[in-house]
Amino acid sequence: MRNDFLWGGAVAAHQLEGAWNVDGKGPSIADMMTAAKHGVERQITEGVQPGQYYPNHHGIDFYHQYPTDIKLMAEMGFKTFRTSIAWSRIFPKGDETEPNEAGLAFYDRLFAECLKYGIQPMITLSHFEMPYHLIEAYGGWRNRKLIGFFLHYSETVFKRYQHQVNYWMTFNEINNQTDYTKAFFMATNSGLLLKPDDPEAEALMLQAAHYELVASALAVKLGHQINPEFKIGNMINMTPIYPLTAKPQDILAAQQAMQTRYWFADVQTLGEYPSYMEAYFKRHNYRPDITTADREALVAGTVDYIGLSYYNSFTIQADELPTHFIGEAETIPNPYLKASDWGWSVDPTGLRYSLNWLNDHYHKPLMIVENGLGAVDQVTADDQIHDEYRIAYLRAHIQAMQAAIDLDGVDVMGYTPWGCIDLISAGTGQMSKRYGFIYVDQDDQGHGSLRRLKKDSFYWYQRVIATNGQKL
């Protein structure tokens, strides 16, 4: 383990800040989603419906309580804190010329608070929350104009925070939209409000993804012009896809399924579409708007590192090769793995496999920017939370990461487990799906004192960081 290893934790603005319409912030796509049905994907509404509960409107009130929360993270010894900037705090509608000063000032205060403790902010530019107006007025990322709006936003924050922030990422889990049967990802990644069975979904997703990839590359180039010291990465969700058996057809199907999820990383690190994607466009008669200037932009804006989230692995079985992108619905349980309460397989070995896979393909430093176990926690009468299940999950994944570093020679820059303080779950809108080292007293309907409590994992992680991963 390197001595400057970036231990820390990760969150996203819309899942914890709250204050959704405070100090000039405009509504984002995340603010339009209710947690009406627990345990399933959140519902997207047209405009905010009175009487419904929108968990992101309140978050855990980090907007006001951040000094307490950052202090707790400092107590754990964080070297870095990954959060996102809420685009709609800076540009409430997304297409303005002038930014919202009150929104910019909030992040001045937040980053200063982190730096006070020697914690480096690590910033995602777009984490599931574009301004809602960009969807209503422009149709989201299906529209090329979004590239210009995103760049203007990126330039504004790169310039403003260039002396406070060194590590950046462009789009959170940009590759999740390949599962276009999930309305949630289509909406949050790309601003495409489509029914899952829309016959145009795949073509629209590919077009939106292309514009995002161009925007990402142009932002990388721009960031380096503003401050050559910046380290700017992409962010992909890494869920390796295994074949169920050694049958060659299963192996080939799994390989092809991997290709359909990870071509984003090819474009962002190698600067061009892989041959199988060009072939896929032809085979399906897709003619996305990809210009020569776009291709040049992709080459000029390759990333400095790969940010990845890792939670679980998928398994598939196929008698025939897939003719379309593989969605989660087409995966099957892996008989060798147990699953979380939310059905996510628990597979630490898959993390070592993933780190090696990414290293083999891209030869770039890797930053694990999300990992963790969503679980229900119980508070005892004396305010303790004995979350040994979370410790066991994280310990096993850190061990797998260490094996990749020490035994396989993979360059891993750091590790920021997801939801280091309990926050609103992105996929379900639930508060009860908790990931944190810090417990936040609030239920799924938004009731609770919001007081913060240290879980057993808080003290465990504090020791992990203090010993640079030696005492697990």
Ligand code: BGP
């Ligand atoms: C990732 C997202 C996060 C996050 C996490 C856990 O996909 O980048 O925003 O929330 O997954 O997912 P969930 O909140 O659905 O449990």
